[in-house]
Amino acid sequence: MVEMYYEEDADLNYLEGKKIAVIGYGSQGHAQAQNMRDAGLDVVVSELEGTANYEQAVEDGFEPVSAAEAAKQADVIQILLPDEVQKDVYFSDIEENLEAGNALVFSHGFNIHFEQIVPPEDVDVYMVAPKGPGHLVRRVYAKGSGVPCLFAVYQDATGNAKDYALAHAKGVGGTRAGVLETTFQEETETDLFGEQAVLCGGTTELVRAGFETLVDAGYQPEIAYFECLHELKLIVDLMYEGGIANMRDSISDTAEYGDLIAGEQVINDKSREAMKNLLDDIQKGEFAKQWMLENKVGRPGYSKRKAIDEEHQIEQVGEKLRDKMNWIDEE
Numbered sequence: 001m002v003e004m005y006y007e008e009d010a011d012l013n014y015l016e017g018k019k020i021a022v023i024g025y026g027s028q029g030h031a032q033a034q035n036m037r038d039a040g041l042d043v044v045v046s047e048l049e050g051t052a053n054y055e056q057a058v059e060d061g062f063e064p065v066s067a068a069e070a071a072k073q074a075d076v077i078q079i080l081l082p083d084e085v086q087k088d089v090y091f092s093d094i095e096e097n098l099e100a101g102n103a104l105v106f107s108h109g110f111n112i113h114f115e116q117i118v119p120p121e122d123v124d125v126y127m128v129a130p131k132g133p134g135h136l137v138r139r140v141y142a143k144g145s146g147v148p149c150l151f152a153v154y155q156d157a158t159g160n161a162k163d164y165a166l167a168h169a170k171g172v173g174g175t176r177a178g179v180l181e182t183t184f185q186e187e188t189e190t191d192l193f194g195e196q197a198v199l200c201g202g203t204t205e206l207v208r209a210g211f212e213t214l215v216d217a218g219y220q221p222e223i224a225y226f227e228c229l230h231e232l233k234l235i236v237d238l239m240y241e242g243g244i245a246n247m248r249d250s251i252s253d254t255a256e257y258g259d260l261i262a263g264e265q266v267i268n269d270k271s272r273e274a275m276k277n278l279l280d281d282i283q284k285g286e287f288a289k290q291w292m293l294e295n296k297v298g299r300p301g302y303s304k305r306k307a308i309d310e311e312h313q314i315e316q317v318g319e320k321l322r323d324k325m326n327w328i329d330e331e
């Protein structure tokens with residue numbers, strides 16, 4: 001069984017007296033910067049002037065600086081930029097400001113694993129990757145809890161990289177929930193696979209396909225929304241709390257029988273083969289190449305498909321229903 005690390009296994013004193021630059025104040029940046037500041041660490045943030053996230057950083061009490069300035073000031077430089085811009089900003093603003101003994105920190109291994117960024121040998125390189133969206137990382141920290149994190153050490157120039165990584169994970173709240181050690185390769189390949197085949201790609205396509213099947217058969221779109229999207233969270237919450245068996249304990253026997261006999265008809269050998277092909281493309285770097293090229297040519301495919309999905313009937317139906325529903329109180 002793998003070892004989890006908790007609060008008592010991490011010592012914030014390793015980061016005592018060190019300035020931590022969080023470069024990029026977006027989903028992860030706004031959360032991790034505030035959490036680390038609340039933990040008593042010395043944090044400086046970088047954000048593009050004139051953007052909404054720059055204003056948000058100011059509103060949250062930071063004085064954002066440029067990426068170059070942040071890297072110059074800091075001992076620990078955490079790059080929380082979009083993966084597709086990290087390489088450009090690293091070479092234009094960060095690399096020249098690195099000093100021996102600094103730490104270069106990521107929350108996803110993409111740019112290191114696919115060798116977009118090749119750091120100097122005299123700095124530590126580690127990752128602290130929350131296993132959850134940034135806004136949740138902040139929300140649960142503020143409530144006294146934390147989102148579980150993965151950590152990995154890619155380069156240990158100081159001999160203390162693992163201690164720094166665990167302290168960093170403590171600063172963002174990860175050790176409150178539990179932190180697991182991995183490698184940059186394992187985090188990168190599994191995270192990309194999860195995003196594509198299960199969490200985002202697989203699930204959104206499943207939800208849309210289910211919705212369209214019901215609507216095309218003449219059922220009310222609102223009913224199809226409730227069945228295929230609204231309830232999904234509630235079912236997954238039960239799986240999250242106690243596994244698939246826990247969810248099955250709570251649903252009806254009728255639903256459980258349906259679950260048992262129908263699942264493999266939807267996610268069949270062909271679907272599993274497709275999953276293996278996605279993973280193969282990720283492992284071979286084909287996805288990484290495709291994503292970096294997509295950005296180089298202005299994201300035509302990304303923008304076209306995103307526009308189509310945003311116009312999908314399930315979005316309009318859902319928006320109207322969410323406005324009308326009295327929300328389940330998550331407090």
Ligand SMILES: NC(=O)C1=CN([C@@H]2O[C@H](COP(=O)(O)OP(=O)(O)OC[C@H]3O[C@@H](n4cnc5c(N)ncnc54)[C@H](OP(=O)(O)O)[C@@H]3O)[C@@H](O)[C@H]2O)C=CC1
Pocket residue numbers: 023024025026027028029046047048051053067079080081082083085089107108129130131132133134135
């Ligand atoms: N989103 C998530 O929940 C998770 C993300 N991660 C990883 O965290 C990292 C950050 O992702 P995420 O938080 O989603 O990214 P976001 O896109 O939410 O935020 C990135 C921020 O960086 C800003 N930015 C862009 N260029 C610059 C620049 N030159 N200087 C300063 N700021 C700049 C962006 O501004 P603008 O928007 O104006 O371009 C944006 O505000 C990635 O490696 C990602 O894989 C890991 C786990 C979960």
Ligand SMILES: CC(=O)[C@](C)(O)C(=O)O
Pocket residue numbers: 130131132133134191195199
């Ligand atoms: C939240 C998370 O970890 C994702 C979906 O992989 C991401 O946003 O990168």
